[in-house]
Amino acid sequence: MRYDVLIIGGGPAGNYLANLLAGEMRVGVVERKGSFGGKACTGIIGAKNYKRLGLPEEAILNELRGALFYSRIQSFEISRKSAQAYIVDRKTLERKLAEKALEKGADYYLQATFQGFKNGRAIVQHVGERLEIEADFYVGADGVNSTVAKAIGARTDAEFLSGYEIEVMGEFRKDFVEVWVSKDLNERFFMWVAPLNERIARVGTLESLRSFREFLRVRMLKPTSALEFKSGSVGLGWRKPWVKGNVALLGDAALQIKPTTAGGIVFGAFCAHALANAILEGKLGEYEKLCKGIKKQISFGLKFRKAFLGMSQDDIERVFEVLGSREAIEVIESQAEFDDHLKTARAILKRPKLLARLIKISPSIVRYLV
Numbered sequence: 005m006r007y008d009v010l011i012i013g014g015g016p017a018g019n020y021l022a023n024l025l026a027g028e029m030r031v032g033v034v035e036r037k038g039s040f041g042g043k044a045c046t047g048i049i050g051a052k053n054y055k056r057l058g059l060p061e062e063a064i065l066n067e068l069r070g071a072l073f074y075s076r077i078q079s080f081e082i083s084r085k086s087a088q089a090y091i092v093d094r095k096t097l098e099r100k101l102a103e104k105a106l107e108k109g110a111d112y113y114l115q116a117t118f119q120g121f122k123n124g125r126a127i128v129q130h131v132g133e134r135l136e137i138e139a140d141f142y143v144g145a146d147g148v149n150s151t152v153a154k155a156i157g158a159r160t161d162a163e164f165l166s167g168y169e170i171e172v173m174g175e176f177r178k179d180f181v182e183v184w185v186s187k188d189l190n191e192r193f194f195m196w197v198a199p200l201n202e203r204i205a206r207v208g209t210l211e212s213l214r215s216f217r218e219f220l221r222v223r224m225l226k227p228t229s230a231l232e233f234k235s236g237s238v239g240l241g242w243r244k245p246w247v248k249g250n251v252a253l254l255g256d257a258a259l260q261i262k263p264t265t266a267g268g269i270v271f272g273a274f275c276a277h278a279l280a281n282a283i284l285e286g287k288l289g290e291y292e293k294l295c296k297g298i299k300k301q302i303s304f305g306l307k308f309r310k311a312f313l314g315m316s317q318d319d320i321e322r323v324f325e326v327l328g329s330r331e332a333i334e335v336i337e338s339q340a341e342f343d344d345h346l347k348t349a350r351a352i353l354k355r356p357k358l359l360a361r362l363i364k365i366s367p368s369i370v371r372y373l374v
């Protein structure tokens with residue numbers, strides 16, 4: 005078997021790349037599972053980029069036009085007129101992308117586990133059979149615990165966190181996501197409540213199961229009213245290199261994920277465009293350079309994360325006072341971009357009054373962010 009490009013991993017990043025390349029090149033996709041979807045993921049994706057990237061509308065379950073922020077003792081609301089983000093069904097998202105790639109001529113191998121490279125070929129265990137697949141380019145889109153990354157000797161200093169999420173019955177505002185920031189409950193991450201409708205929401209956090217249980221209690225949601233429980237992991241940081249020889253890493257395999265919120269689908273799709281261009285030009289070495297915008301966002305996100313980890317709950321309460329002020333809300337409502345946290349932070353820090361108040365809380369935080 006021979007392909008121009010062999011993609012290892014049929015998640016959102018791998019299937020999106022398959023779509024970009026199939027029809028132009030001979031593309032094979034190797035997926036370990038027997039069907040698509042199933043990963044722990046809230047499925048929140050910025051609405052503007054969802055459309056821009058041409059992601060499938062059939063996968064959209066709900067539209068969010070605002071957010072409710074809660075700290076230990078405060079809350080404020082950001083509200084926009086139109087949808088800012090969608091909540092999607094991961095299975096439909098991945099399957100629709102795969103369907104389109106198949107229509108364009110890609111080959112899919114399900115129940116096929118990539119095991120390593122030997123003599124320049126990919127060794128794949130496919131439904132009880134050992135395959136050797138040869139390709140001009142190999143792409144590791146095999147998620148956070150990437151076997152391809154290990155095979156090329158990629159290294160990381162990232163922070164790896166476990167993620168927990170349930171779909172649970174309760175009472176919710178249908179078009180508002182809730183973001184809870186309380187170090188009493190979780191030292192290392194925020195908690196989220198993302199409604200599918202007024203009665204069901206996806207509720208989750210990263211880091212510890214104990215924090216997750218405690219949050220459900222505080223939010224008055226019963227674990228015994230859950231429809232689904234999932235766990236997974238994310239890596240926040242760098243894994244390098246993204247390219248070695250004729251092998252490239254994409255999506256979570258390359259840790260192309262926002263360190264601020266752990267959202268990775270949009271970053272993976274943008275980097276898929278960069279990778280497709282580099283492959284079509286036959287210049288894999290250009291890939292990282294073409295991902296410059298995403299790398300900038302990751303750098304900013306890592307600084308933001310460092311600042312967040314260094315804050316006490318009292319600092320967070322003071323930051324809430326600033327962000328919940330009329331001026332800050334006006335800036336966020338008019339200028340915030342769901343997937344561009346750097347732009348949002350800059351817009352806030354451009355306001356002299358807000359900047360002065362934030363510097364007072366912690367000069368180091370502002371220094372990190374500017």
Ligand SMILES: Cc1cc2nc3c(=O)[nH]c(=O)nc-3n(C[C@H](O)[C@H](O)[C@H](O)COP(=O)(O)OP(=O)(O)OC[C@H]3O[C@@H](n4cnc5c(N)ncnc54)[C@H](O)[C@@H]3O)c2cc1C
Nearest residue numbers: 013015016017036046047048118147167255256267268269
């Ligand atoms: C609790 C939680 C909530 C999240 N919520 C969001 C969110 O709301 N929005 C968002 O954008 N992101 C979210 N994320 C992150 C998001 O899930 C990832 O960024 C996204 O799944 C990355 O896509 P990917 O295709 O790179 O990797 P994956 O989705 O992990 O896909 C990798 C694929 O490769 C396959 N594979 C793995 N190893 C092999 C192998 N050896 N051989 C063959 N196939 C293999 C896997 O089966 C899988 O199908 C969340 C993550 C967690 C843990």
